[in-house]
Amino acid sequence: MIYLLVFLVVTTLIIMIPVRRVSLFTAGISIFITTAISSWLAIDVLLSEALSDRGLLSVLHEYFSSLIICDKLSAFFILVINFTVITGFLYSTGYLKPYLKDKPALWVKLHYLALVWLQASMIMVPLLRNGFYFLMVWELMTLSSFILVIFDFDAKGTLKAGLTYLIQMHVGMLFILAALIISSKGYRSLTFDNLEYYFLNNPNWPVFLLFFIGFGLKAGFFMLHTWLPDAHPAAPSHVSGIMSGVMIKLGIYGILRITTYLLDDFAVIGAFMIIISAITGLFGVMMAILQHDVKKLLAYHSIENIGIIGMGIGLGIYGTAIGNNIVSAAGYAGALLHTLNHSLFKSLLFYSAGSVIGQVHTQNVEKMGGLMKLMPYTAWAFLIGALAISGIPPFNGFISEFLIYTSLFNGIGSAEFYPLIIFFIAMFSLVLIGGLALLCFTKVFSVIFLGQPRSDYHVKPVEVGPVMLLAKLLPVIPVILIGILPFVVIKPLISITNSLFRVDNIIPAETFSLPFKFISIGAGLLLFIVAIVMIIRKMLLLKRITTTGPTWGCGYCAVDSKQQYTATSFVQEYAELTRPIIKTGHTKINYREDEIFPGERDFHTHSDDFIRSKIIIRPADFIINVLRRAAIFQTGKLQHYVLYVLLFLVFIFLLTYLKLI
Amino acid sequence: MLILFYILFGISLVYIAATEKFKHYIQIYTIQGILLFGMAIIELKNFSFLNLTFILAETIIFKSIVVPYILRKIMQRTGIFSVHKRSVLGNYTVMLMMIILGISLLLAKVLSIPSVNEVYMVIAYFTLFTGLLLISVRKYLFGHLVGFLIIENAVFLFSIAIGNEFPMLVNSGILLDIFIAVLIMSMFLTRIGHKMGGFEADTLSKLKD
């Protein structure tokens, strides 16, 4: 494990070389090297049939550290991580350009250093089972991402968001530690493998719950999510992409890892996971719709997608509980695939949003508009991302949701009464989530990219540079490929799930591959028909005249951008519908009596996250206030200090006298 | 005979708690030094020149001559002879002394050492608590210093009551320590008296969060 230290030191030394180009370059090199090695390992493991100690893994064991254990789950996550980190790095090279002027050079270096460390630690997380080292890399991950988040420290609220993130992650770490300690009571070393024996003869759900809180804080499940909507808007876009794309997925990894050890209480845990995930997903998307800050909106969508993934995991566990292998296999597979998909389209969306923000210098969607003409490629990237995240064919989001639906309907078709209720709730919320996501992304895409600009851009936005476009193109390719040819991914997925989870008799991949064949046929047909109709239209229009005219405004032709439909008005009916759940406050200044010629007015609506305000902020403030009030004992008077000694002695005497100690 | 010394010592403590003229402090402290000398002599088991000189140095020379001299010097240097400001009124102080007396009785009873006469222990505790009391109720630093000296006397009382006998080297080390402590304290006290123009303890309550 000393090699981790060596790695850290070496990267530090290299990157701190006082030439900016060098730091960027070396960061890139080291990221690519790490990617190459770890991906090699991962692919090696994925291709090998059983979990065997061969190939690179054996080399690792021989020459490096036998702590590294790589099974298919780890391999899968490593691949996911590497892809997004690579794109993120590419994107960052373009994205950070404007900042290089006004940030200290050393700070930029530190940023890249943190990026390198983040990748290293994220790759180490799935590879380690030993509690000490696991927590170490876990904390390293938190630390480096914290440094990444507070990159733009001049901006208001960045620091606060970063600190919130750091503290909550620290708490999560403590929860994981507690769970580990409890589960390995009486063992010398603290590893996850102790869980096998612990679960064998203890109730499973309490420790699972502890782990769930610990990892859920990272993943951002309901009530544990409050850091997400603050951290993502504060962070630079590539960081948001990486964090939301892969880092929070490591929380999912943790939960999956624990799930592999489960031996009992499947019904309880599964039901719990399904319900909490359903709430998470609904809450996330319902909050997301009401956001005007595009990155905040995307952050809430991460919460929603975590909900979907968690639902998949829950279905997997519950399927084991009711002994239905198709349900659990489809559930796990859906969860894994959605993990991959979300990492793809969420990073894509964040990169596109970042490019837009970099051009228009605001995160408020109400101030954007008409950007599709100005930055078409970004717009297309965002459109694809939006369609994919809404789970619309022929894109990858649909495939993973299809898997989860398959699991659900198989459950519904074959289950008893109470399971049916669970499945029904899951199904209902999943459908609602889909519809709401559609509503949300129609809104955000249309408002940002379509129509006319809603505010005059001081600098005319232009399309971003080729590197950033490449960073967007890279995720687009798998997004479409998985959408059109799903049956290629299903086989490895099923092999992973079968190798991991207690799916009794192995599900043949054919169970899923037939629908997927048809889906790809459908997708192909769709594209084909679109092409055909286009061609027909073209041919017809050859003879006809195609003109442009003003937009129809009831005969009023001087329509300008002020009269466009805004995001707020678009979701107004929805907001009224959800008022009982989510309060939408608005701030406005009324006219004074003496105002004959009313001046400028502005009107803001904002929706507050009631979990954040009521369950996190209020108690925290309470504690801090109590502490502040407790501070009066330090009077600075010498006599009082002496008195404290006396009191201390008396206190101890009393305790002793009362036999309390 | 010895008991008389102890009782006298106790009375001196009551006085020192009641008064607030620095002159009286110094006088009472001198008296206490002499009393301690008497006790030490009586308690002394094996008469040897070395022990005798040591006790002489520790009590008469140190407690009755040197320290009072230093205290006088402080008075003259700072020109402050008494402070009429108290956090607790004199008669309340005396009441507190009574309570303390009770407590020390209790303690001496609870932790009675078979080989030692309880009265000695009572007085020793009484002295200790008086010192602490002086520090905590008096609002001026001179009183604090005196309180510290009283505590040192208490330490001395304890050692003769329990009858610890350390090697001479160690003993002198202890003596030296206390001596230097008093010296440095008085030095700083003078400096504070100059800088802050008084011994109000409240002027020294700036350092806090």
Place this chain on the structure above:
Amino acid sequence: MTALILILITSLLTTGLIVRTKSIVSGRKGPGLFQPLKNIWVLLRKGLVYSETSGIITRIAPVVVFSSLVVASLMVPAAGFKPLISFNGDFILFAYLLALSRFMMIAASFDTGSSFEGMGASREALYGMLIEPALFILIAGLVVFTGGYSISTIFNLPGGKYYSLIYGLIVSYILGNIAIVENSRVPIDDPKTHLELTMIHEVMVLDTSGFNLALIQMTSLLKFAIFGSLISSTIIPASLPVFWRLVAFSGVQLLFGVILGFIESFRARFRMNRNQQFILTVILISVLFFVVILFTKNIL
């Protein structure tokens, strides 16, 4: 293949049927049965006018909408004939294809930067979001009921384990309501209304013209046909001989059109804020249906 042909044929007629019924009921001479087709034909031969603000989305949206519905129609059985595409969970694909068309419609309506089309878009999005659960709950109920996992099996109630006309009628009722919302007909929306502020579907296509408008209208015809044939397959046993099946099918389609026509001529459209209530009612009914299935499936 037969199913597709049948659906296409139906799609040509249903809307006309509705219009005709309305005119007869209201005692007018009214347009002919093929008037909608004539309109489309006219539109197909016209040129195009785009809004200045509109961009690429406006140009592709109608095409995508149309094609997604065509693909969706490939999965729908008609008169007991198997559809071209049928697999476990195809209804998910079906529903999400409808979603795709909705997405593109809304995007297109925003593309013009109009001050009206957004209204329609927002309503469309909201109602679509609300009606999807109704469809899925219905499907879930049918899955429990028939034990199948594809449209052609679950909607084929007569072919299911236990045939009972009651269920068929309930399902058709729910489907009918869903169809009304999806096609935004009365009482949700009145295609013949003349005030932009109260429109839903029509206002979204204000700036669509010529070929594109034709595509949109064909899409709505197709939607009718799809739902009609779904309804028919919930009632007609697949065990009947082909001829009777065809007869029954056309009968059901006829009835569907006529009933819609009657509704349109005797009911006024809702106020906008009543619409959500209506849709929630539909959801509630389908939940009710699901519960009924849940409790009766062991008895049956």
Place this chain on the structure above:
Amino acid sequence: MLAFYFIIGIILTGLIFLFPQRKNVHIFTFLFILIQISFTLLAFLKRNTTDLTYFTYDSLSLIFLAILALISSTTFYHTLIYTRESGHLNRSLFYSSFIILNMSLTGVYTANNLIVSWIFIELTTLSVAYLINYNRSAASLEATWKYIFICSVGIALAYIGILFAGAASGIAASGDMSFSGLKSSFQNINPMYLKMAFILILAGYSSKLEVFPLYTIGIDANYTAPAPVSAFLSTALVNGGFVAFFRVFNAMSDTIISPWINHVLVITGLLSLIVAAIYMQKATNLKRIFAYSTVEHMGLVLIAISLGKPGIYIALLQITFHSLIKSGLFYQTGILHRVLKSYKLSKSGGYLRINPIGAIILITGVILITAIPPSSLFYSEFLLLRELGDGHLAIFVIVAFLLTLIFYGIFLKNSKILIGEPVHIHSDAEAIPHVEYITQFILFSLAILFCFYIPGFLNDLIISVSGLTDGFFFSIFNF
């Protein structure tokens, strides 16, 4: 050998007063540092031998002697800049008391006799007075007064405790107060006196240990002293207090009152943690914040040693790592003060813009002190929490909660200074020569190294102190 050491030290002190020119003073002090280091090395060679009958170079003393050598040399280096433009007498006094402080600390570490260690503890109090008052400001005068006075009172209490111990153990007459003798004689006596003695000694030495109840003076001293001196106080001096206390604890540890002792220790530690947590939120001054973090770590150490042999192992690790990191932090704080001209949070900010390298070092230090990996404190606190969680889950929860609060406080305050808005940038802010960062670099890199690999000799020393037989802590290092 020790005699030579003391004699040379005293001679050098005299020389400093005789030749008070700046260069000479520095040379003499430097000589003393060399002697200190060489003495430490010799002590390592003469391990477990007794010197002058009252001093033994046992494992415990060796650990702390090593730390002392490291820290006093670095402190000396950093004080040079502070004594640049001070008068001759001032400088001489400063360095002479620095030397005496070093010698008395050496005495405390190596003393094998209760009384002797007491004497040297008192000596540290007296010799540190001038270092604290070096700035001659009203605040420093106040701090010094409080420090001397309360330390003297506390130590008098401790002395009474010692007397009790002697009386209780019945060896008062013989006057043999060596720890080994006490350990044997404590076995069969009335626990009441033993408790009395222990609580008095704990309360008295708490002024040196910087734990509840007498932590306040330590905070003030750290606050007013020059930054390098603060580094010295909150590491070497605190370690001295720890050694003196730990020897007493060790002598009493396997008597019948050891459960009671452990309870008292846990209570004291928790109280210290609470105090640290409270004032961490309120403190508005960087040095005070770090001083409170010292209180926190000493509280953790007390909790640790109440856990038996593994606990002692953990405590020694903790205190070693803490010494490394905290001293480095205080050096950096001094540099920060020279750049920003203030320790106050309200008056400073934007350190990252003004002095990036220093800022990076400060960030590193904060990360290390809050026990985030790759900090070696992460290792020790991980072990501590593991031990707590294994038996005492309630304490685990409380400690974890308090640690989180402290974590929050430190990060909040430091981020304000590092990347908050610059209040006013001083044009005369001197450019810091990079060579001054070397000490922090060395200390921090050591602290990071120990997280992954603990050198054999250190480990042997700690193992032999804690009396662990099986090296079970290395099962987590299963390479």
